[in-house]
Amino acid sequence: MELDLGAVRAFLAVVDDGRFTDAADRMDMTQQAVSKRIAKLEAALGVPLLRRTRAGARPTEDGAAFLPQARALISLADQATAMLRARHRPLRIDVLGHNSAPIEIVRSFYETGDAEVDIVVSRGAGSRWTALTDGSIDAAFGRVTGPxxxxxxRVPAALExxxxxxxxxxxxxxxxxxxxxxxxxxxxWMPGNTPESEWADYYRHLGAEFGVHIDTSGPAFGRDHIMEKVGASPDLITFGNKTQFPGHPDVVQIAITDPTPAYPWSLMWHDANRHPSLPDFVTHAQDHYHPQAQWLPAPDRPHFPTAQ
Incomplete structure (x- = not known):
């Protein structure tokens, strides 16, 4: 016996909505079409599944017994469909920000291969872990020091x-x-350093080790506001570059040496992810990684062993 999945879906819709008319509306079908599907399913199973009443429709004893298996069957079918669709959609990569080293890794992967990519920007670790686990993103860049x-x-991807x-x-x-x-x-002055974010933690370590006061006070009104304040001040500085803060002629970018601080980017992905382009992207990121003698906070050094 082969069950019609469309008929099983119609049965579940009527059970959940309690009425044939409501189920038909949800499935964008006529009530007659829903009734025919369920009649076909009952004929295949050889038992009535629903009992019509003035209050609507309720499962029969056999219908109630069939209900858990029907839900499991549809769930499995939906999972199989989602898995196949996921394999043929673009690779979704969370870069955390559009003006950082990971975007160049993604760009070079896209330009040198034939894989399609979608760029995603999250707010950090909390949403990232959920998205990696449920498959809504395939890979993510970020700074991670804990388990x-x-x-x-995780693999090291860049020291920016x-x-x-x-x-x-x-x-x-x-x-x-x-x-x-x-x-x-x-x-x-870094008002965009969101409390408890991975980047705010990085600058807390940097400030403590080198005697730089990291001032996160005041709301962040955008990049132009930060540059106006820094450009007008004879003593304020901010950590960043002209890619992140373009178009301000009264602001100067200066490289830091002895040591050069670097932001540590790791690439993360989930074991269960089966997107066909993911292994190639992980290899590309690893090939892109060229460590140098740069300063990192102590918690990052075990994950980037060649950095100072």
């Missing part, structure tokens, strides 16, 4: 050098690069 959720893997931005009246404005010791006692 990973079950089934999630971090420069500073200062106004053209700042004492360091005519320098192309400065040693980190020169920043001791400075205030880095």
């Amino acid at each position: 990973l959720p079950p089934g999630v893997n 050098p971090i420069p500073i931005l200062v106004g053209d009246r700042h004492r360091l404005a005519d320098h192309r690069h400065v040693p980190m010791s020169e920043l001791s006692g400075s205030t880095a």
